[in-house]
Amino acid sequence: MQRRTTAWFSPRLGMEMPLVAYGHAGQPLLMLPTAAADYLEYERFYLVDSIRPLIESGRVRAYSVNSVNRYSLLNERASPQLKALLLTRYNEYITEEVLPLIRNDAGDASARPLLTGASLGATLSANAYFRRPDLFRGVVAMAGSYDIRPYFDGYHDDNVYFNNPVAYLSNLDDDHYLPILRHADAIYVVTGQGKWEAPQRSVELSNVLRAKGIPHHLEMWGQDVDHDWPWWRKMLPFYLEKILG
Numbered sequence: 139m140q141r142r143t144t145a146w147f148s149p150r151l152g153m154e155m156p157l158v159a160y161g162h163a164g165q166p167l168l169m170l171p172t173a174a175a176d177y178l179e180y181e182r183f184y185l186v187d188s189i190r191p192l193i194e195s196g197r198v199r200a201y202s203v204n205s206v207n208r209y210s211l212l213n214e215r216a217s218p219q220l221k222a223l224l225l226t227r228y229n230e231y232i233t234e235e236v237l238p239l240i241r242n243d244a245g246d247a248s249a250r251p252l253l254t255g256a257s258l259g260a261t262l263s264a265n266a267y268f269r270r271p272d273l274f275r276g277v278v279a280m281a282g283s284y285d286i287r288p289y290f291d292g293y294h295d296d297n298v299y300f301n302n303p304v305a306y307l308s309n310l311d312d313d314h315y316l317p318i319l320r321h322a323d324a325i326y327v328v329t330g331q332g333k334w335e336a337p338q339r340s341v342e343l344s345n346v347l348r349a350k351g352i353p354h355h356l357e358m359w360g361q362d363v364d365h366d367w368p369w370w371r372k373m374l375p376f377y378l379e380k381i382l383g
Contacts, residue, residue: 139194148235150227157203157236159243160186163196165275165382166240166251168232170262174208185256188371189378197382201240201251203232207258211289218290222297225265225286229301232266233273250275252324252381256370257281264343267325268303271315276324278377281335281365284343307346316350324381325354328373330363 145156156177167189171179180186180202192198209216210224241249252275255263260282267277284303287294299305310316325347329340337358344356357377363369 139190144239146235148231150231150234151206151224155204155231155235157201157239159199159201161193161196161199164192164198166244166249167198167200167378168236168240168251168253168263168274169200169202170253170255170259170266171202171205172255172257172259174212175205175259177202177204183367183371185367185371185374189375192375192378192382198378199240199244201236203236205259205262207262211258211286218293218298219295221289222293222295222301225301226297228262229266229269233270237273252276252278252378254278254374255280255282256367257365258283261286264327265301265303268307268319269300271318271322276322276326276381278324278326278328278374278381279340279343280328280370280373281330281340282327282343283336283339285339304342304346307343307350307352310350316352319350319352322353325352326357326377326380327354328357328359328377330359330365330369331361332364334365335363 139160140162142159145154148155158177169180206224206228210221240251241247253263253267260279263277264279264284267274286302290298327340327344329337331337347354
C-alpha cells in the first residue's frame, strides 16, 4: 500500500497542518480524526488497515488530516467566539487547501471525495459535507453528535450556527444546496447502541434530513455495539463497499 506524508503552513489556520495519503487510485476518501487526535490516529488504531483491501485494489485513495478540536471545541480556555471562528476556518482549510491537493493527486479537477470520521470526527465530516455538498460525494458519519451547542454554553453567533448541522439544515431552503442534497446517494448516519453511545444524536440528525426530503441511511447497530474502535473498523469498510458497489 502506497503511503505518503506531507505538511504545509495553513494561512487560514495559522499553523502547520500535516496530511497522510494512502493508495494510488480510486474514490478519494477524506478522514477527519476523533476528539483532539492527529492525522495518524486512524492508522494507529488500524482503521486504515480495515480498508486496506480497498486501497490496495485501487478502489479507494484515502487521506487523513489533523483537526483543530484541541484549540476549538475542546478548548475550555478559549473564548466561544474564537472556538466558533476556528471551526469556520477549518472548513475553509478543508475546501480551499486539502480538496485541491486531493484533486491534483487524483488527476481530476472535479473529483468529489467521500468524507468520514468517528465520534467528533463524524461531527466534523458531516458538517463539511452538509456545508458543501457540491464539493463532496457523501459522508459516512460514525457515532457522531450533530448539535455543537453544548460546547458553547449558550453563546451563539453566525459561526456557531453555520457549523451546527441540526440548526442550519433545519432552516435550509435555497435553490442551490438543497436540490443537490435531495439527489444525494451516499449519506450514511451510523451509530451503535451499546456502551458510551448516544444513538439519539444520530436519530436527531436523521429526523432533520427526513423533514427536508434529503435521502440518507440511518443505520442503528445493535445494543452490543459500543462507541469504540473495533466497531468502527467494521463499519467503515462495510459502508464503503455499499457506496462503491
